[in-house]
Amino acid sequence: MDFSLLGQLLINGLILGAIYALVAVGLSLIFGVLEIVNFAHGQIFALGAFAMVALSNFLGLPYIAGVAASGLLIAIVGWLLYEGLLQHLKSGEFERGIILTLAIGMVVQNTLLATVGATPRYIDFPELYSRFEFAGMGIEQLRLTAAVIALVVLGGVWWLLMHTRFGMAMRALAQNPLAATIVGMNPKRVAGHAVILGMGLTGLAGASLAPLFTVHPLLGVSLLFKAFAIVIIGGLGHIPGAAVAALIVGLAESFAGGLGSTVLQDVAVFALMIVLLQVKPLGLFGRGARI
Amino acid sequence: MTALAASFKERAPQRYALVALGIAAAFAVVAAPVLAPNTYIIKIGIMTLIFAGLAQAFNLIYGFAGQLSFAQTGFWGIGAYVSAIGSQRLGLSPWVCLMIAPVLCLAFSGLVGIPALRVSRAAFVIVTLALTLLLQLVARNWTEVTRGPMGIPGLPPLSISIPGVAELDGANPFHFYWIALLLIAPLLMVLYAIMATRTGKILLAVNQDEALARSQGIDVVSWQLFAFAVSGAACGLIGALYAFHLSIIEPGIFDMYYTQMLLIIVIAGGAGHFWSVLGASLVFTALPELLRITPEWRLVAFGVLLAVIILAMPRGFGGFLEDRRLRQWRRRM
Numbered sequence: 001m002d003f004s005l006l007g008q009l010l011i012n013g014l015i016l017g018a019i020y021a022l023v024a025v026g027l028s029l030i031f032g033v034l035e036i037v038n039f040a041h042g043q044i045f046a047l048g049a050f051a052m053v054a055l056s057n058f059l060g061l062p063y064i065a066g067v068a069a070s071g072l073l074i075a076i077v078g079w080l081l082y083e084g085l086l087q088h089l090k091s092g093e094f095e096r097g098i099i100l101t102l103a104i105g106m107v108v109q110n111t112l113l114a115t116v117g118a119t120p121r122y123i124d125f126p127e128l129y130s131r132f133e134f135a136g137m138g139i140e141q142l143r144l145t146a147a148v149i150a151l152v153v154l155g156g157v158w159w160l161l162m163h164t165r166f167g168m169a170m171r172a173l174a175q176n177p178l179a180a181t182i183v184g185m186n187p188k189r190v191a192g193h194a195v196i197l198g199m200g201l202t203g204l205a206g207a208s209l210a211p212l213f214t215v216h217p218l219l220g221v222s223l224l225f226k227a228f229a230i231v232i233i234g235g236l237g238h239i240p241g242a243a244v245a246a247l248i249v250g251l252a253e254s255f256a257g258g259l260g261s262t263v264l265q266d267v268a269v270f271a272l273m274i275v276l277l278q279v280k281p282l283g284l285f286g287r288g289a290r291i
Numbered sequence: 292m293t294a295l296a297a298s299f300k301e302r303a304p305q306r307y308a309l310v311a312l313g314i315a316a317a318f319a320v321v322a323a324p325v326l327a328p329n330t331y332i333i334k335i336g337i338m339t340l341i342f343a344g345l346a347q348a349f350n351l352i353y354g355f356a357g358q359l360s361f362a363q364t365g366f367w368g369i370g371a372y373v374s375a376i377g378s379q380r381l382g383l384s385p386w387v388c389l390m391i392a393p394v395l396c397l398a399f400s401g402l403v404g405i406p407a408l409r410v411s412r413a414a415f416v417i418v419t420l421a422l423t424l425l426l427q428l429v430a431r432n433w434t435e436v437t438r439g440p441m442g443i444p445g446l447p448p449l450s451i452s453i454p455g456v457a458e459l460d461g462a463n464p465f466h467f468y469w470i471a472l473l474l475i476a477p478l479l480m481v482l483y484a485i486m487a488t489r490t491g492k493i494l495l496a497v498n499q500d501e502a503l504a505r506s507q508g509i510d511v512v513s514w515q516l517f518a519f520a521v522s523g524a525a526c527g528l529i530g531a532l533y534a535f536h537l538s539i540i541e542p543g544i545f546d547m548y549y550t551q552m553l554l555i556i557v558i559a560g561g562a563g564h565f566w567s568v569l570g571a572s573l574v575f576t577a578l579p580e581l582l583r584i585t586p587e588w589r590l591v592a593f594g595v596l597l598a599v600i601i602l603a604m605p606r607g608f609g610g611f612l613e614d615r616r617l618r619q620w621r622r623r624m
Contacts, residue, residue: 037413088602094412095359099554099601106551106594114587221547225424228417236413266428270421277410277418 008137009258010251015143017250018150019205023223024230024242025157026201032174032237033194036086036097040105041227042220044199047108048074048206049215053121063125063142067149067207074203075196082195087188091177112217120214146208153204154243157197161239170194174237225266226253229273235283245284248272321472324465333464335580337471341533343572344475345549346556347482347565348525354562355491356518357498359416361550362403365423366396366523368545370530372430375443375540385449385461389474389531396527397520404519408512427545442541449535461535474532478525479569485521486565494518495563548590552576555593559600561609568609 023045030038038044051070055061061069081104089097131138161167169190172180181187206220213219230249234241249269257265276284319326327333345367352360370392377388407418430437437443448461449470459466485491496504497511505511534540552575560571579589604611 031413037416085598085602095416096601096605098359098416099558100598102551102554103594103597103601106597107591110587110590110594114585114591222424222428225421225428228421232414232417232421236411261432266425266432270425273418273421274406277414278406282411 004137005258009254011137011139012258013251013254014247015139015147015250016254017247018147018154019209020226020230020250021154021243021246022150022201022205022208023227024234024246025154025239026198026205027227027231028234028237028239028242029170029194029201030198031231032239033170034086034089034097034191035091035094035237036089036101037094037228037236038198039098039102039224040081040108041101041202042224043105043108043112043217044074044077044202045206045220045223046112046215046217047077048203049210049213049219050112050116050121050217051203052207052210053123053215056123056125057121063145063211064149067204070207071200071204074206075200077203078196078199079192081199082192086195087192109217116217118216118218120216122214123211125211142211146212149208150205153201157201157239160197166193170197226269229269232273233276233283235285238283238285241283241285324468327465330464333468335577337464337468337536338580339573339576340468340471340475341529341536342552342556342576343569344478344529345526346553346560346568346572347479348522348529349553350557350560350562350565350568351482351485351494351525352518352522354557354564354568355486355494355498356515357494358408358412358515358519360419360519360522361416362400362407362419362422362519363522363526363553364545364547364549365419365426366400366526367530367533367549368423368426368430369396369399370527370532371534371537371540371544372437372443373527374531374534375446376436378535379443379446385447385535386451388534389449389528392531393524393528397524400520400523401516404516404523408515408519423545423550427542430542430545437542440542442539444539446535446538446540448538449532467536471532471536474528478528482521482525483565490514490517498563551590551593551597555597557607558597558605559607561607561611561613564607564609564613566609567607567612571608 023041027038027041030036048070051073052066055069056063056066085100085104086097089100125142130141132141132144157167159167161171169180169185170193172183173185173187173190173194177187180190226249230245231242233248234243234245249272252268252272253265256268260268323336324333327336345363349360349363352358352363373392373395374385374388377383377391378385383391403418403422407415410418431439433439449467450461451457451459451470451473459470461467461470486494493504493509493514496507497509497514501511530544534544556571556575557568559575560568562568575593579592584592600607606613
């Protein structure tokens with residue numbers, strides 16, 4: 001067995017997993033607090049990538065500043081979406097939430113297609129294309145930077161949720177909405193925070209990955225599938241679960257793709273989800289909605 | 292009692308008008324190829340038939356059984372690929388493909404439905420969506436069988452010839468319309484029969500209150516599986532038919548676009564209502580074509596409309612009509 005290949009696949013898988021984790025945690029957060037499965041998540045991701053294109057190609061922002069600014073921009077989009085549309089959903093209207101977010105995704109994606117067009121766009125950061133080489137394994141600086149950003153941001157989110165009133169309110173609302181309301185929390189405000197944070201994270205992920213891909217309006221569609229699989233595997237609404245599942249999926253994909261084929265890569269993720277649902281219908285960590 | 296009888300008598304002229312309208316509509320549907328001035332119009336007619344069938348299949352699983360399924364596009368894509376691979380690469384007769392597709396989709400939807408329906412409503416939605424996305428990826432990447440993004444072109448025409456009665460050439464869109472009608476009309480009747488009878492009521496009961504339905508001795512999961520499988524088979528059949536209309540199949544057949552069309556038709560029409568969904572399939576397929584809006588802006592408009600309907604009128608046009616009927620009925624009593 002070629003150990004440097006296995007090591008390479010391991011590294012690729014971990015990096016992929018770290019970035020998936022950002023997207024999946026955003027999805028999980030919105031589901032945990034609002035009980036909305038955000039079907040516009042893929043389009044929000046694409047919007048983040050487009051914000052990055054605009055900020056770096058037209059304003060000339062460096063990578064990290066561009067990623068941070070895009071994340072903020074998309075967080076604002078999340079705030080607008082919550083205030084304008086999502087806050088009108090009542091709890092227990094699960095299908096309505098899906099259809100509403102799907103409609104939002106339709107509008108975002110097709111507006112992008114109609115205005116920006118389907119031509120792929122590129123972002124260049126020549127200074128980030130160097131590779132680190134060691135023991136026959138290599139890693140691009142850009143991928144490494146993206147993964148480090150993902151880990152730092154995830155750490156930040158963890159700290160927010162565990163140690164600030166802002167985050168604890170979200171956890172409380174996800175665990176017991178009634179009790180949270182009784183002790184004086186404003187469910188609408190907290191839900192708004194969850195949408196802002198969740199969408200901001202996804203926009204950030206889109207922006208940090210933008211230089212690795214060609215950016216076009218359908219960018220998020222294939223990612224959405226993986227984000228959903230991750231959230232199901234981790235247990236809907238369970239945030240650490242989503243992060244762990246993201247790593248598992250990243251690794252599974254990297255190994256299936258490296259040792260098998262690209263077809264196997266996608267089938268592996270789906271098969272993992274179906275098998276797991278049979279063994280543990282609530283996902284790896286699922287105990288109902290819980291962050 | 293007399294009030295009720297009177298109300299029926301009062302409504303008699305309305306009923307005649309409805310029957311007359313129905314006969315006129317049926318006539319227009321059958322005679323469309325004769326009435327249509329050009330190929331463009333008849334192709335819109337074919338798409339309307341196809342979406343009418345698909346929308347009712349989706350209505351069965353979402354409107355009646357209450358399960359929001361994104362797998363219907365997947366089943367329709369499987370049907371289309373059965374036609375393409377069967378007729379073009381294996382050399383089967385197009386009609387054999389049309390028979391294989393629904394059977395395969397029936398089996399496949401059962402296979403997926405059993406694990407998917409066991410879990411929560413949320414997980415069902417996501418599993419069905421993931422299935423469709425996965426099928427698209429497989430169609431794109433499994434190039435040995437599907438030829439990947441290049442697609443499978445050159446499907447043979449779906450022709451039918453009954454000596455002395457009719458000779459329909461599938462390559463001619465005017466004839467294809469009748470062939471499509473020959474398949475879609477019985478399919479719609481079967482679906483209507485399911486929805487309008489006891490089965491439809493059972494499904495609605497399951498949808499409204501699962502626990503209560505179970506307490507009445509209804510085997511909830513079996514009925515949901517039944518609706519999912521019938522709907523899947525119907526989608527497979529329509530997909531197989533659609534393949535012969537397009538005569539080329541590529542992975543775009545699994546596009547979310549079709550799911551979005553089904554959602555706007557069924558939700559604007561009113562989930563759980565047969566006739567208003569049928570009307571909505573005509574409105575949403577034919578109207579944008581006639582107004583000549585570009586596909587992107589059309590979907591933007593549909594997205595906005597979908598958001599407005601789901602927030603302001605979640606039961607759709609059918610729900611609105613039902614409420615109105617109930618109000619009138621109460622007033623008469």
